Amino acid sequence: MTAALRNYHERMLRVLDYVDQHLDDDLDLDLLSGVAAFSKFHFHRQFTATFGLSVHRYIQLARMKRASYRLVYRDEERVTDIAMDAGYDAPDAFARAFRQRFGQSPSSFRKSPDWEPWLAAFGPLDNARSKLMQKTFTTDDVIIRNVPTTPVAIMEHRGDPATLGATIQRFIAWRKAAGLHPRTSPTFNVWRSERRPQSPTDYSVDLCVGTDQAIEANGEEIKAGEIPGGRCAVLRVVGNTDNLEPAALYLYRDWLPASGEEVRDFPIYCQRLSFFPEVPEHEAVAELFLPLK
Structure with a gap:
């Protein structure tokens, strides 16, 4: 890998790390293009070309994955709080988006999750993350x-x-x-x-x-x-x-x-x-x- 390509990938990885660490924040293109030190006029296309997902779609999936984990594995947390942390203004909006993606309401998923649609829904996110995150061991x-x-x-x-x-x-x-x-x-x-x-x-x-x-x-x-x-x-x-x-x-x-x-x-x-x-x-x-x- 050339030094220029490695540097390019490292800048993109900074964006993914930043998103992971700031899922509760307002993650707009101006902010994330600054994290990568790319022009805001081109960053969204660079991101999509690199990861196969738009910036907005990537953030949505990352927030929804965290929300689904919290629903299933943290039964002491309220659905309302999980919805707000996923970026939704109201539980109803979160429930509609959740049902559209997984075919279950959040409460139904919490009680008895159907994992096959869940795995399929997050395939694009996992593919995006794996593109630049393959660790080389020594x-x-x-x-x-x-x-x-x-x-x-x-x-x-x-x-x-x-x-x-x-x-x-x-x-x-x-x-x-x-x-x-x-x-x-x-x-x-x-x-x-x-x-x-x-x-x-x-x-x-x-x-x-x-x-x-x-x-x-x-x-x-x-x-x-x-x-x-x-x-x-x-x-x-x-x-x-x-x-x-x-x-x-x-x-x-x-x-x-x-x-x-x-x-x-x-x-x-x-x-x-x-x-x-x-x-x-x-x-x-x-x-x-x-x-x-």
């Missing part, structure tokens, strides 16, 4: 760490990854009831299948929370287990932690063959250190662990 990004054995409570997700959001919703509700807050009880995902297996029914991931206390299932299918201790190659990922496949592929394809290491008989897993929407999406942090002999 061996310096990987450290070998001896990790302790961690007792965990496990909720298994088995089946179509399109329904994973419903399992996550139940998992969050259960851990809230159990008093296992992410600030005090670490969160792990253990992948027991490919991200996109040949048959969606073969998708398998464990949602885990670190705890050594007695587990009360409270009607959920929760079991006790552990993440075994030992040597691990650890790769930290900042931003776009919804999809850790590129980081996993780097470990398997590039780092592992060159390292001379051998993998241990336990799946690759991650610890989620900060979460969207608690932090802006580009500031979410996860660490990927590849167990080694």
Whole structure:
């Protein structure tokens, strides 16, 4: 990549970071073109040409994604407050826009979200973000760490990854009831299948929370287990932690063959250190662990 092109991309990325950090603000073209240091007369076309979305559409989708996460995963928040933070003057206007995009009212989505239209609606946003946000990893990004054995409570997700959001919703509700807050009880995902297996029914991931206390299932299918201790190659990922496949592929394809290491008989897993929407999406942090002999 030429220095000029890299500089151009960095200026565009500044805009995305700024939008993420200021979703509650008035984000007009004059302001955002200034963030990028581009002419306001050309910026909107430059943005659309780069990301495949207009500035207005990108901001709308970013606000709506945050709102949908808050509806499902923060049931203590009022729909009215979520609507206002999404840039709508009244809950009715928010409800109309939400229903038009997802086929459900906000209250219905909160109770029983239909995830397939949700995934489809945010495809353009995820595509836009991935255009310039592909992280290039190097061996310096990987450290070998001896990790302790961690007792965990496990909720298994088995089946179509399109329904994973419903399992996550139940998992969050259960851990809230159990008093296992992410600030005090670490969160792990253990992948027991490919991200996109040949048959969606073969998708398998464990949602885990670190705890050594007695587990009360409270009607959920929760079991006790552990993440075994030992040597691990650890790769930290900042931003776009919804999809850790590129980081996993780097470990398997590039780092592992060159390292001379051998993998241990336990799946690759991650610890989620900060979460969207608690932090802006580009500031979410996860660490990927590849167990080694």
